[in-house]
Amino acid sequence: xxxxxxxxxxxxxxAASGMAAAHVWVPxxxxxxxxxxxxxxxSTTGISKWELDTPALCVDLDALEANIATMQSRLxxxxxxxxxxxxxxxxxxIARKQLAAGALGICxxxxxxxxxxxxxxxxxxxxxxxxxxxxxVRRAMALSRTSPHFxxxxxxxxxARDLADAAxxxxxxxxxxxxxxxxxRSGIPAGEGAVALAETISRLPQLRLxxxxxxxxxxxxxxxxxxxxxxxxxxxxxxxxxxxxxxxxGLPTEIFSGGGTGTYNIQHEVPGFTDVQVGSYLFMDMQYLxxxxxxxxxxxxxxxxxxxxxxxxLNNRFPGRLTTDAGAKxxxxxxxxxxxxGEPGMDYNAGxxxxxxxxYKQATKSYAxxxxxxxxxxxxxxVVNLYDQIYGIRKDRVExxxxxxxxxxxx
Amino acid sequence: xxxxxxxxxxxxxxAASGMAAAHVWVPxxxxxxxxxxxxxxxSTTGISKWELDTPALCVDLDALEANIATMQSRLxxxxxxxxxxxxxxxxxxIARKQLAAGALGICxxxxxxxxxxxxxxxxxxxxxxxxxxxxxVRRAMALSRTSPHFxxxxxxxxxARDLADAAxxxxxxxxxxxxxxxxxRSGIPAGEGAVALAETISRLPQLRLxxxxxxxxxxxxxxxxxxxxxxxxxxxxxxxxxxxxxxxxGLPTEIFSGGGTGTYNIQHEVPGFTDVQVGSYLFMDMQYLxxxxxxxxxxxxxxxxxxxxxxxxLNNRFPGRLTTDAGAKxxxxxxxxxxxxGEPGMDYNAGxxxxxxxxYKQATKSYAxxxxxxxxxxxxxxVVNLYDQIYGIRKDRVExxxxxxxxxxxx
Numbered sequence: 091x092x093x094x095x096x097x098x099x100x101x102x103x104x105a106a107s108g109m110a111a112a113h114v115w116v117p118x119x120x121x122x123x124x125x126x127x128x129x130x131x132x133s134t135t136g137i138s139k140w141e142l143d144t145p146a147l148c149v150d151l152d153a154l155e156a157n158i159a160t161m162q163s164r165l166x167x168x169x170x171x172x173x174x175x176x177x178x179x180x181x182x183x184i185a186r187k188q189l190a191a192g193a194l195g196i197c198x199x200x201x202x203x204x205x206x207x208x209x210x211x212x213x214x215x216x217x218x219x220x221x222x223x224x225x226x227v228r229r230a231m232a233l234s235r236t237s238p239h240f241x242x243x244x245x246x247x248x249x250a251r252d253l254a255d256a257a258x259x260x261x262x263x264x265x266x267x268x269x270x271x272x273x274x275r276s277g278i279p280a281g282e283g284a285v286a287l288a289e290t291i292s293r294l295p296q297l298r299l300x301x302x303x304x305x306x307x308x309x310x311x312x313x314x315x316x317x318x319x320x321x322x323x324x325x326x327x328x329x330x331x332x333x334x335x336x337x338x339x340g341l342p343t344e345i346f347s348g349g350g351t352g353t354y355n356i357q358h359e360v361p362g363f364t365d366v367q368v369g370s371y372l373f374m375d376m377q378y379l380x381x382x383x384x385x386x387x388x389x390x391x392x393x394x395x396x397x398x399x400x401x402x403x404l405n406n407r408f409p410g411r412l413t414t415d416a417g418a419k420x421x422x423x424x425x426x427x428x429x430x431x432g433e434p435g436m437d438y439n440a441g442x443x444x445x446x447x448x449x450y451k452q453a454t455k456s457y458a459x460x461x462x463x464x465x466x467x468x469x470x471x472x473v474v475n476l477y478d479q480i481y482g483i484r485k486d487r488v489e490x491x492x493x494x495x496x497x498x499x500x501x
Numbered sequence: 502x503x504x505x506x507x508x509x510x511x512x513x514x515x516a517a518s519g520m521a522a523a524h525v526w527v528p529x530x531x532x533x534x535x536x537x538x539x540x541x542x543x544s545t546t547g548i549s550k551w552e553l554d555t556p557a558l559c560v561d562l563d564a565l566e567a568n569i570a571t572m573q574s575r576l577x578x579x580x581x582x583x584x585x586x587x588x589x590x591x592x593x594x595i596a597r598k599q600l601a602a603g604a605l606g607i608c609x610x611x612x613x614x615x616x617x618x619x620x621x622x623x624x625x626x627x628x629x630x631x632x633x634x635x636x637x638v639r640r641a642m643a644l645s646r647t648s649p650h651f652x653x654x655x656x657x658x659x660x661a662r663d664l665a666d667a668a669x670x671x672x673x674x675x676x677x678x679x680x681x682x683x684x685x686r687s688g689i690p691a692g693e694g695a696v697a698l699a700e701t702i703s704r705l706p707q708l709r710l711x712x713x714x715x716x717x718x719x720x721x722x723x724x725x726x727x728x729x730x731x732x733x734x735x736x737x738x739x740x741x742x743x744x745x746x747x748x749x750x751g752l753p754t755e756i757f758s759g760g761g762t763g764t765y766n767i768q769h770e771v772p773g774f775t776d777v778q779v780g781s782y783l784f785m786d787m788q789y790l791x792x793x794x795x796x797x798x799x800x801x802x803x804x805x806x807x808x809x810x811x812x813x814x815l816n817n818r819f820p821g822r823l824t825t826d827a828g829a830k831x832x833x834x835x836x837x838x839x840x841x842x843g844e845p846g847m848d849y850n851a852g853x854x855x856x857x858x859x860x861y862k863q864a865t866k867s868y869a870x871x872x873x874x875x876x877x878x879x880x881x882x883x884v885v886n887l888y889d890q891i892y893g894i895r896k897d898r899v900e901x902x903x904x905x906x907x908x909x910x911x912x
Contacts, residue, residue, distance in 0.1 A: 220815060222814075405685075415630070
């Protein structure tokens with residue numbers, strides 16, 4: 091039996107029956123949805139987000155689409171491209187939206203992440219981490235075989251030679267960029283060694299050098315725009331010198347990529363910089379909201395907050411306390427604390443594996459067992475990585491359910 | 502071509518080819534392995550753990566089996582049963598081992614966890630969290646339909662009546678236990694309200710009251726056995742009074758369950774206690790290792806450390822520092838710090854999403870890019886929940902690959 095015509099009775103019907111709306115978004119087979127994913131789509135599309143079982147990962151589609159458009163146009167206005175990092179969203183569907191908006195390509199941190207996205211049809215992928223083991227060289231080279239656009243990150247001569255050998259065996263020429271360290275975490279230190287590595291790579295006929303990566307993870311979350319700008323520009327000085335040296339030697343520099351959501355409006359000041367590896371701008375989270383904007387505001391509001399986790403109140407019997415069903419397995423980190431939408435007086439502790447504990451002195455209403463709350467996550471990347479799907483919400487209604495294509499792909 | 506006969510050449514062959522050992526453990530179709538899981542089994546069974554791509558979640562099978570046997574026999578010696586909590590392992594295979602060793606049943610925190618384990622053949626499941634929404638009542642009652650052994654946790658009269666209605670619609674009698682709070686997190690406060698709830702439930706013909714739960718999450722990690730014992734026994738006093746009141750009123754008390762790895766050797770002092778919801782004893786982690794044992798030792802060594810995450814060195818170029826490929830997405834928490842096996846002088850920081858950063862003054866050797874390290878995880882439950890599979894290792898060789906059956910099932 092189909093639902094009645096009025097929106098209210100249709101909503102009631104859907105809530106009561108758990109059945110699909112009349113117009114269900116039916117995915118094509120191309121993305122390899124499992125039967126469970128298909129059932130989830132059919133049973134939730136069209137319902138109110140407040141009827142979802144919790145914990146549920148939700149993204150507001152209006153805000154997400156606005157963020158993609160805003161980032162693309164602001165970078166373009168400064169002469170830069172976007173090469174969004176999939177480590178944030180791990181979703182082929184969101185990557186497709188970013189590419190459709192004009193992104194140069196998509197970044198991945200891990201080879202398994204690239205495998206999953208490529209299997210779901212995303213082919214312009216640039217790895218930002220090296221693959222130093224023999225097995226991972228094989229896996230990465232298999233991706234070059236699948237797509238001529240795949241780009242390997244290299245920071246070590248032995249690894250470059252291993253990749254060249256694998257490319258020769260695969261009878262192809264593989265794209266590579268050198269990963270030049272900003273700070274001490276990953277990459278070859280900026281300086282003569284980095285230039286020498288680029289020269290070595292340029293002499294290996296199976297590798298095609300495309301340029302360099304210079305990601306400054308440490309600068310992204312610096313509070314206060316002025317300090318963030320000064321630090322980011324100082325940190326990347328030595329990398330800019332490597333870029334200049336490569337250019338002088340006639341080596342390829344068509345890619346000079348790095349930066350992120352925190353420095354997207356700073357990177358154009360780096361001479362030769364080509365594109366920014368933005369990620370969190372899609373969603374925003376408690377960490378990024380707190381870094382402040384370029385106008386001196388304490389809230390970083392260049393992008394809209396689109397990502398939330400829905401939770402249910404399980405216990406309300408102790409004064410000034412609520413227990414929810416969203417703990418560490420739903421939110422990962424507990425620092426900074428998750429935010430409760432509409433309840434600035436609440437402190438949310440996700441320190442337990444299965445439960446969230448809210449303490450408060452003031453709340454806008456009294457909460458019953460079974461009531462739902464919406465949470466802003468502490469840090470988006472590891473939270474998204476916990477969920478099999480994300481509910482795409484428009485005006486509080488589930489419009490689409492996307493699989494987290496590369497969920498758990500940390501290898 | 503099959504590998505040669507000698508173990509050494511067979512190992513070399515396997516490492517080089519990524520192919521299967523001659524004797525591959527082939528799972529039956531019953532557990533619903535995906536094609537990807539099947540490939541993982543075939544490609545890794547028989548190889549050295551040091552050849553696994555990283556990050557990889559590993560469990561030492563000798564230690565795991567010893568821990569299961571030790572816990573079972575020590576609880577039995579005190580007249581208690583084990584009702585191990587699957588929130589720790591989320592694995593149908595490990596649950597089967599626990600049941601085979603004599604466990605009374607298996608606990609789950611979330612209904613989706615119970616669904617996944619029951620679909621994989623585990624049927625004696627007791628939920629330890631309530632399901633207050635209409636949708637979750639439906640889902641939980643579907644599990645009662647599948648197995649007459651399924652037990653619902655209830656802490657609220659409305660929820661009890663909703664469950665009774667659902668049981669009537671399903672034409673069955675559902676097992677329930679009342680969840681009585683220890684502390685303020687979940688459950689109905691110990692006292693008259695809890696007794697009244699038990700009486701209400703006992704008058705609902707569709708529900709069969711079995712007893713009560715009293716889990717003291719806060720006591721499990723108290724450092725020092727004496728303090729842990731005193732606190733745990735004091736915290737549960739009011740719950741023990743509820744148990745006595747139910748008994749006096751002739752209400753069912755065949756289940757009086759709670760406790761965990763930290764208090765397994767304390768719970769028998771609670772009059773009427775029946776079984777302990779042990780979880781982490783299987784694996785041990787940095788949190789539990791630090792709580793101290795009953796003999797006054799600073800290391801809690803009642804159980805063997807069996808769980809590790811393998812990681813690969815990605816960067817060794819900065820003095821006193823190493824970068825690995827195991828960050829927050831491989832280890833979740835950063836407090837307490839992960840331990841590096843065999844390198845007590847190393848401090849491991851998993852604060853980055855994709856990278857681990859080791860700082861050290863002393864190391865037993867110098868580490869090259871591509872070298873592997875073994876990590877003891879900060880806290881086992883949320884780490885296991887990140888991985889699709891766990892490698893069962895015996896004498897450093899992969900013997901079995903188990904799916905994490907309920908990975909990500911936090912609803």
